[in-house]
Amino acid sequence: MLLVNPYIYDFSAFNLWAYPLGLLKTAEFLSKYEVEIKFIDCLETIKYKDYYVGKYKFERVDKPALLKPIKRIYKRYGISEELFIEKLKSQGPFDIVLITSIMTYWYPGVQRVIELIKKNYKDIPIILGGLYPTLYHQHAIKQSGADAICIGRCEDSLDLLINSFGFNLKKKTHQITPFYKLSYPNLRHYAPLITSSGCPFNCSYCASSILNKSFQQRSVDDVIIDIEWFYNHGFSDIAFYDDALLVNPESHIKEILRYVIKKRLNLNFHCPNGLHAKYIDEELAELMWKSGFKTLTLGFETVNTQRQLETGGKTTRDNLTAAISNLISTGFTKQNIGVYLMYGLINQPIEEVKEGIAFLKDLKVKINLTEYSPIKGTKMWSQLVDAGILDDHTDPIVANNTIFSELFWGYPVETIQRLKQEVKEYNSQ
Ligand code: B12
Numbered sequence: 001m002l003l004v005n006p007y008i009y010d011f012s013a014f015n016l017w018a019y020p021l022g023l024l025k026t027a028e029f030l031s032k033y034e035v036e037i038k039f040i041d042c043l044e045t046i047k048y049k050d051y052y053v054g055k056y057k058f059e060r061v062d063k064p065a066l067l068k069p070i071k072r073i074y075k076r077y078g079i080s081e082e083l084f085i086e087k088l089k090s091q092g093p094f095d096i097v098l099i100t101s102i103m104t105y106w107y108p109g110v111q112r113v114i115e116l117i118k119k120n121y122k123d124i125p126i127i128l129g130g131l132y133p134t135l136y137h138q139h140a141i142k143q144s145g146a147d148a149i150c151i152g153r154c155e156d157s158l159d160l161l162i163n164s165f166g167f168n169l170k171k172k173t174h175q176i177t178p179f180y181k182l183s184y185p186n187l188r189h190y191a192p193l194i195t196s197s198g199c200p201f202n203c204s205y206c207a208s209s210i211l212n213k214s215f216q217q218r219s220v221d222d223v224i225i226d227i228e229w230f231y232n233h234g235f236s237d238i239a240f241y242d243d244a245l246l247v248n249p250e251s252h253i254k255e256i257l258r259y260v261i262k263k264r265l266n267l268n269f270h271c272p273n274g275l276h277a278k279y280i281d282e283e284l285a286e287l288m289w290k291s292g293f294k295t296l297t298l299g300f301e302t303v304n305t306q307r308q309l310e311t312g313g314k315t316t317r318d319n320l321t322a323a324i325s326n327l328i329s330t331g332f333t334k335q336n337i338g339v340y341l342m343y344g345l346i347n348q349p350i351e352e353v354k355e356g357i358a359f360l361k362d363l364k365v366k367i368n369l370t371e372y373s374p375i376k377g378t379k380m381w382s383q384l385v386d387a388g389i390l391d392d393h394t395d396p397i398v399a400n401n402t403i404f405s406e407l408f409w410g411y412p413v414e415t416i417q418r419l420k421q422e423v424k425e426y427n428s429q
């Protein structure tokens, strides 16, 4: 079986400890069957900076028709197509190809790898899984070029789907082998770690509750096994992929971090996804500091209290102020703490974003200015449909976070550029 992490097609993309964890979990799930797995990761070309964040190589490509109005360069990030074909030929033949997808609006990357595979191996079935078919089934069925799509978790239906192509998967064991013990060649230096699935909150702009029906945390012992394995195998950095890492802090994250400290596991921890400020009390801040957290990103999104409440109430100004005060008094500085601030939410005036920037500057933290990207099935998507801005047939490509607000809100491009520049200069001070 060939497992593929496809190209990114976008105006910009930066690697923040990104691994195709969904694809690795797919390999993990298949490890209990008698199958041989090979990988091609189109995104393996990364030039690393501090703590292994990095830049992908890219080539300029033509924009799809819907993105023509955008005056920016559209790119294909990842290895060259020649190298992809070389890998395809040298690693084959295969009986079946399984492809993942991460951001929905990166689907041109999925289409392109499928096209290249079909050119070289006409009759091999291709199954597409991950976020794109899960959130946009019909679009993926009609436009991806895959022979079948898997909606949701691979654990729920992939074996049946594979067998529907005439295979007969045989179990070799009842236990899965953790993804990091499989033959994925690009796992080095830093590792992805997920300690829970889903989120107990339900923010109106977020897909978490569609992707995971309930919030579940792994046992502390189980998580520790992964961390120790990474430590014993020379990994220096670990990035948490959880939606809600800090929930139930006493029985979960605090226990995990106490163990890391007790065993003196010298690791750098990073949280590129938004953390919940309300759980960062003095004790948790201290445990984070002592266990080696280097990058903390807190979810705030907007300074407008009413909008905070209406979109899900995951945090407040007071929660954020208290969390940052606890982190700073423990030893963290602006270099370690970033806060997500969003623009482009429905009916969000640009003044609110400016006020948010001023508020975060006062707190002396880095500002992670992010663009809202609408996701089908969320509450805010329905609000946008009701307002006549989107409809259920809107192509996912226009939901690209880099351009949605430019295409639909009419925020002056120069104002956004000025704000981005202001934030960039402030962050680098
Ligand atoms: C970790 C994460 C990140 C990481 C790294 C992601 C990466 N690998 O590239 C970082 C922090 C960098 C990141 C960044 C962003 N992210 Co993000 N991120 C996530 C998060 C929290 C978890 C993804 C994950 O790895 N989950 C764990 C794996 C195991 O789950 P999975 O991939 O779904 O895989 C399962 C199934 O899908 C399936 N499956 C997967 N692949 C395959 C393949 C086959 C063949 C089969 C059969 C099945 C299958 O089985 C798997 C196991 O059950 C999700 C939210 C979520 N809950 O999914 C958001 C999410 C994907 N991110 C999102 C967004 C919006 C962003 C940003 C744009 C935010 C912003 N505004 O800046 C940026 C953009 C990044 C960029 N341009 O480079 C959105 C997606 C929006 C969209 N339209 O697609 C999500 C859904 C969050 C949300 N708000 O709803 N993100």
Ligand code: SF4
Pocket: 199, 200, 201, 202, 203, 206, 207, 208, 209, 243, 244, 274, 299, 312, 314
């Ligand atoms: S708290 Fe974060 S992960 Fe949870 S629903 Fe809200 S935005 Fe999504």
